[in-house]
Amino acid sequence: MKILVCLKQVPHQDARLDVNADGSWIKEDGIKFEINSYDTFALEEALRIKDADPTSEVVVASIGPERVTQALRTALGMGADRAVHVKDPAVDGSDALGIARILAAVAKEVGPDVVLMGLMSEDSNASAVPPMLAELMGVPHATAVVKAEKGASGFRVERELEGGALEVVDLPNPCLLAGQTGLNQVRYASLKGIMAAKKKPLDVKTAEALGLAGKVGASAAKAKIRKIYPPPKGEGAEILTGNADEVVAKLVGKIKELGLL
């Protein structure tokens, strides 16, 4: 089985988030990046399929500048077979549909039986690319997947709904599954894996090579970020001071005073 895993490299969860000069995004200089946590669960799921069936091939793909090489090398170190890096300033400023177009072009070259990726990214939190990519590929999809069982010609997945409910759905291959966090326990790259990763293929592609010149990037984006900013502060915050007993007494008094409970 051929599996395509789409990864996004995002600012580290503990990175300092300062807005850049024109207010369009955060300052990326000097902060650490990591693989989007949701995507690590998708990668782990792919590697488990390969563990059970070593004839499987796991291809990881990502989009972005030079720093993304590190994310792809990490994925190769964990056990992916090869990587595709779309590295091209022409794709900067793409909206989710632009990103989905790029990944669809990569998927066309790879020809996967299943595409695995995270439900959302830790930076844009949009959950937009997976359903868009499925639509562009013409395959069925499921999001918020908490369990994926491989069958003879498809997957039986459990999707998370509200109130602790799950929806069980059968999808035929090829299909796209967007995983929730906690889908599995993600492995670490072993030293041996990291050494082996240096010899694994990592193809670098441009938008033009994928036939997407002029179809992606800022000029083609239909949804543009006008500005970002720290959320307005709520009014009336009050800091209670004193030792633990005093703070508790004050807090209980406040709760009663405001009639919260």
Added chain:
Amino acid sequence: MASILLVAELQKGAIREATYELVSFAKKLGGDVTSVVIGSGIASQAEALAKRGGGKVYACDDAALANYNVDGWAKAVRAAAAASGAETVLFSNTPVGWDVAARVAAGLDAAFVSDAFDVKPGPVFVRRIFNGKLDAEIAPAAGKVVVTVQPGALAAFEGTDTGSTEPLAVDLSGLRAKFVETKLASSKGVDLTKAEIIVSGGRGVGAPEKFPEVIQPLAAALGGAMGASRPVVDAGWLPHEYQVGSSGQVVTPSSISRAASRARSSTSWA
């Protein structure tokens, strides 16, 4: 004035309150409202929506849609968008909305905005990014736009209206996704969506045992339910149904207390 299509959802057999919040959102956005109700045996629900702000309501009533099906919903919404000539399509950001809305946007070659909690003139949609640490204003290009709206962001529309309903026939052959069943998560379902009071703990409480030792008794003493942040759930300290906030349950408590949690308290709270 541009036309807006609302994609309704059902919950326990009735139009979901979040759908009436879409009516309020559409009124704030400004435009002629049409709606689509998708399901099986949904005539009365379509009527109810028409009388409470849904405008002209397309009823896509088909046995194949008795349960949610991503292919079926994508087809139905696109058919309704074509029939109504809508430039803007609004979904609620729910397990149905986040599953199908972006797919519809790609099919319509439309701008897409996810989980908007407000709209300003322009239109400019406001949403949260970086798990609520920053806000972003998104301006769609001219033309079609698909938006998912955060449940609870606006009050539900309570007015009455004289809408109408119209059947919408959709070719539902060739659906690939097959619904099997809906079930409860294996551990006891903790439905935080209905909790009036939630005491939510973060990773900062220090250890898994602090949840039964500290958070649970505190929640019980307040007559509320225990919740947890995503890092706690990801670490396996508590099952996923306890998770609130980012990608967890959208909850609407009247009161919430967060202990040792780094998350911004309003993240994903409805």
